[in-house]
Amino acid sequence: xxxxxxxxxxxxxxxxxxxxxxxxxxxxxxxxxxxxxxxxxxxxxxxxxxxxxxxxxxxxxxxxxxxxxxxxxxxxxxxxxxxxxxxxxxxxxxxxxxxxxxxxxxxxxxxxxxxxxxxxxxxxxxxxxxxxxxxxxxxxxxxxxxxxxxxxxxxxxxxxxxxxxxxxxxxxxxxxxxxxxxxxxxxxxxxxxxxxxxxxxxxxxxxxxxxxxxxxxxxxxxxxxxxxxxxxxxxxxxxxxxxxxxxxxxxxxxxxxxxxxxxxxxxxxxxxxxxxxxxxxxxxxxxxxxxxxxxxxxxxxxxxxxxxxxxxxxxxxxxxxxxxxxxxxxxxxxxxxxxxxxxxxxxxxxxxxxxxxxxxxxxxxxxxxxxxxxxxxxxxxxxxxxxxxxxxxxxxxxxxxxxxxxxxxxxxxxxxxxxxxxxxxxxxxxxxxxxxxxxxxxxxxxxxxxxxxxxxxxxxxxxxxxxxxxxxxxxxxxxxxxxxxxxxxxxxxxxxxxxxxxxxxxxxxxxxxxxxxxxxxxxxxxxxxxxxxxxxxxxxxxxxxxxxxxxxxxxxxxxxxxxxxxxxxx
Numbered sequence: 001x002x003x004x005x006x007x008x009x010x011x012x013x014x015x016x017x018x019x020x021x022x023x024x025x026x027x028x029x030x031x032x033x034x035x036x037x038x039x040x041x042x043x044x045x046x047x048x049x050x051x052x053x054x055x056x057x058x059x060x061x062x063x064x065x066x067x068x069x070x071x072x073x074x075x076x077x078x079x080x081x082x083x084x085x086x087x088x089x090x091x092x093x094x095x096x097x098x099x100x101x102x103x104x105x106x107x108x109x110x111x112x113x114x115x116x117x118x119x120x121x122x123x124x125x126x127x128x129x130x131x132x133x134x135x136x137x138x139x140x141x142x143x144x145x146x147x148x149x150x151x152x153x154x155x156x157x158x159x160x161x162x163x164x165x166x167x168x169x170x171x172x173x174x175x176x177x178x179x180x181x182x183x184x185x186x187x188x189x190x191x192x193x194x195x196x197x198x199x200x201x202x203x204x205x206x207x208x209x210x211x212x213x214x215x216x217x218x219x220x221x222x223x224x225x226x227x228x229x230x231x232x233x234x235x236x237x238x239x240x241x242x243x244x245x246x247x248x249x250x251x252x253x254x255x256x257x258x259x260x261x262x263x264x265x266x267x268x269x270x271x272x273x274x275x276x277x278x279x280x281x282x283x284x285x286x287x288x289x290x291x292x293x294x295x296x297x298x299x300x301x302x303x304x305x306x307x308x309x310x311x312x313x314x315x316x317x318x319x320x321x322x323x324x325x326x327x328x329x330x331x332x333x334x335x336x337x338x339x340x341x342x343x344x345x346x347x348x349x350x351x352x353x354x355x356x357x358x359x360x361x362x363x364x365x366x367x368x369x370x371x372x373x374x375x376x377x378x379x380x381x382x383x384x385x386x387x388x389x390x391x392x393x394x395x396x397x398x399x400x401x402x403x404x405x406x407x408x409x410x411x412x413x414x415x416x417x418x419x420x421x422x423x424x425x426x427x428x429x430x431x432x433x434x435x436x437x438x439x440x441x442x443x444x445x446x447x448x449x450x451x452x453x454x455x456x457x458x459x460x461x462x463x464x465x466x467x468x469x470x471x472x473x474x475x476x477x478x479x480x481x482x483x484x485x486x487x488x489x490x491x492x493x494x495x496x497x498x499x500x501x502x503x504x505x506x507x508x509x510x511x512x513x514x515x516x517x518x519x520x521x522x523x524x525x526x527x528x529x530x531x532x533x534x535x536x537x538x539x540x541x542x543x544x545x546x547x548x549x550x551x552x553x554x555x556x557x558x559x560x561x562x563x564x565x566x567x568x569x570x
Contacts, residue, residue: 001426003366004254007215010064010297011042011043011060011061011064012026012030014060014063014064015046015052015057015060018060020051020052020055020060020186021046021051021052022111025046025049026315027047028275028363029042029045029046029051029138030047030062031044031499032049032469033045033489034192037306042180042219043057043058043060043061043288043360044236045117048080048321050321050565053518054137056553057133058110058112058133058134058135058253058482059131059133061112061113062112062133064113065074065112065133066114066362067112067131067132067502068132068133068134068261068268069132069134069262070108070132070133070134070142070261070314071134071138071262071263072096072098072108072134072138072139072142072243072263072534076098077098077099077142077145077146078097078099078100079146080099080188080470081097081098081099081102081105081148082097082335084097084100084105084125084127085107085121085125087099088392089124091143091274093117093120094109094110094111094136094139094140094142094414094437095108095109095117095121095139096105096142096143096146097125097138098128098132098263101245103127103128103131104127104128104129105121105125105127105129105130106129106130106133106134107129107469107489108123108131108133108134108138108139108142109131109132109139109252110133110134110135110138111132111136112131112133117131118130118131120334122480125416127311132263134513138391141515144290144519145441151153152400153227153453154430160309163407165282170229175506177348177517180443185233185236185237185239185240186240186243186362188229188233188237188240189237189240189241189244190244190299190478192204192215192226192227193244193262193264193269193271193286194264194284195226195286197217197288198266198268198289198290199217200219200220200499201217201288202218202219202221202287202288202289203218203219203221203285203286203287203288204216204217204218204235204284204286204288205223205235205283205284205285206238206241206282206283206284206285206286207230207416208229208231208234208278208280208281208282208283209280210280211231212228212229212231213229213230213233213234213237214228214233215227215228215229218477219493220498220499220500221329221451221453221500222453222491222495230466231280231281234282235281235282237279237457238275238282238284241248241273241284242273242275243288244260244262244271245259245260245271245286247274252538253365254287254457259271259272259273259356259357260362267290267291268290268291269288269289269290269291270288270289270290270291270358270359270360271286271287271288272286272287272289272356272358273285273286273287274287287358289358289359291359295329295341296334296336296337296338297338297341297342297343298311298312298339298341300338301331301334301335301338301501301502301504301522302463302501302503302504302545302550303502303504304504304541304544305503307506309561310338310508311445311447311506312342312504313447314444314508315339315343315413315415317344317413317444318414318514319408319411319412319444320408320413320414320442320444320445321404321405321408321414321416321430321439321442321443321540322413322414322415322416322444322445322446323405323416323418323420323426323427323443323447324336324339324415324417324418324428324445324446324447324449325417325418325419325420325421325422325423325425325426325446325447325448325449326414326419326420326449326450327419327420327421327450328376328449329447329451330450330451331449331450331451331500332387332417332449333358333417333500335416335447335502336393336417337358337359337361337479339393339415340352340361340364340391340393340415341361343391345362346361347361347392348391348393348404349365349387349388349390349391350364350389350390350393350404351364351365351367351384351387351391351392351393351432352365352366352367352392352393352394353367353368353384353392353393353394353395353518354366354367354368354393354395355368355395363491365387365495381394381407383405385407389412390412390413391412391413391414391415392404392412392413392414393414393415393416394414394415394416394417395416395417404416404441404442405430405434405438405442406446408442409438409441409442409444414442417470418430420448420529421448421508421562421564421566422448422449422505422523422537422538422563422564423448423505423507423526424507424524424526424527424530424564425445425526425533426446426448426481427446427509427517427523427526428522428523428526430443431517431520431521432474432520436504436517436518439517439564440514440517440518443514443517444508444509444510445505445507445508446505446506446507446509447505447506448503448504448505448506448538449502449503449538450503450538450542450559450560450563451500451502451559452495452500452501452502452503452542452545452551452556452559453495453496453498453499453500453551453555454498454499454500454550455484455486455496455497455498455549455550455551455552456486456488456489456491456492456495456496456497456498457498458486458491458498459486459487459488459491459496460483460484460485460486460549461484461491462482462483462484462485463483463484463485463552463553464483465483465553469557470483473543473553474566476539477539479541479545480543480546480547480553482549483552483553484549485492485552485554486551486552487497496552497552497555501545501547501550501551503538503541503542503559503560504533504538504541505535505536505537505538505541507530507535508535512533513529513530513531513533516529523545524564527564532561537564537565538560538563538565539556539560539563539565540565542556542559542560543556
């Protein structure tokens with residue numbers, strides 16, 4: 001059997017790609033290394049020359065080794081796993097057990113490039129091991145901290161729970177000065193990130209007013225106010241978040257977009273920060289993408305079994321244009337990443353072009369506009385196609401364009417996110433922008449979707465909707481015997497809703513539908529043709545989930561309000 005060799009990206013190239021150093025600085029460092037007959041590592045030379053910090057170098061080394069990089073904090077260290085490795089082993093190798101999930105021990109090290117370290121840890125602990133990279137100072141600081149904590153023998157904390165935190169628990173103290181007045185901004189920022197992760201929030205919003213800084217979490221698509229500190233603390237808190245994301249020394253609010261991967265209570269989270277200066281100071285949004293959310297598989301999205309089977313057959317063909325359609329906050333990124341996870345990165349060359357990289361996908365080459373260095377989307381796609389990809393995933397702007405369709409006709413599978421209210425709207429938009437002879441041979445399918453909140457399992461109860469609504473649903477979708485709704489409890493923040501699931505509409509462009517691409521049609525005409533071909537709407541999927549007791553009917557009515565379909569048509 002042939003041996004597969006994995007080639008690591010070179011440290012210097014990674015640092016240049018990240019914008020840490022310039023090509024000239026790299027050349028100077030390599031020349032200095034050559035003069036010293038390569039007795040010193042390139043990273044050490046870059047640090048000595050002042051071109052990069054130790055943290056920046058080690059983070060790039062970790063990426064090249066496929067190991068996550070983290071800034072260790074006491075909350076990451078579970079005292080219960082310290083005994084997994086002998087003290088002599090910890091001191092000798094400069095490693096620190098952090099936490100254990102099932103039979104996998106996560107261990108911090110400052111030497112992610114040590115090829116044998118993971119095997120030695122596994123052998124010594126009798127467990128599977130995974131590594132997390134951190135700077136030597138950070139690792140030894142946490143080793144000393146854990147040793148001191150162990151001597152004091154504090155009660156062991158419960159391991160991080162996989163259950164969602166009750167939203168009531170993350171409404172932080174209203175009297176900020178009394179509760180957090182003496183805290184430095186760095187500690188408050190860490191608290192906000194930790195609580196947002198516990199609540200499975202998708203974003204943290206900092207919104208300054210004249211006197212108050214409003215801090216809100218977006219959970220399940222809904223904003224919740226969690227803190228109202230004085231407005232004067234805004235710049236310091238923004239600066240702390242910028243430093244957390246690797247922009248130390250940036251003026252508050254001047255950081256247009258930063259990303260970082262951090263560990264929060266044992267959970268790997270990707271943070272993306274965007275800031276803009278408003279009338280009363282910097283307004284900041286920090287998006288949070290948890291590994292377990294970004295790594296969802298297709299069968300975890302909530303799609304009907306038959307629909308999912310048809311979608312898998314479409315993408316397994318590895319040819320043609322597939323549009324993922326929906327408005328903002330409809331879960332398109334999650335579905336796109338789940339689709340890419342379903343493909344084989346060993347057999348296929350998979351590339352993405354995204355406004356910014358939401359989450360690092362193993363085995364996938366991911367690009368952003370800045371990385372491509374092209375003036376417009378079409379030129380960027382041209383450069384991307386020079387990589388000879390088998391699969392291309394595109395952000396919305398290029399999704400329905402002629403270049404994307406041409407790439408699909410050239411034998412590639414092109415997955416594109418587009419803003420549209422349903423499948424008919426997405427097809428009409430693409431057909432209006434792309435010549436009929438191009439789109440006709442390229443477009444294979446459209447998957448339209450929405451996200452709806454599911455009933456909280458803790459306070460689930462029978463519900464009786466208004467009689468007129470029940471009759472209307474029965475007329476269009478058939479009778480539904482039982483409706484459910486959450487009463488509201490501490491787990492769901494008194495909303496009766498917890499978590500979200502997808503509503504889907506899949507339309508393959510084949511047979512008579514494919515032939516219709518030859519002549520112009522508006523969305524209404526496409527909608528009629530799709531229904532005539534027997535493809536159900538988002539409304540049908542929504543009511544199926546109401547019938548199954550997964551979502552309350554009021555939620556479906558709210559989310560699909562304004563979406564054409566059976567309920568809206570009559």
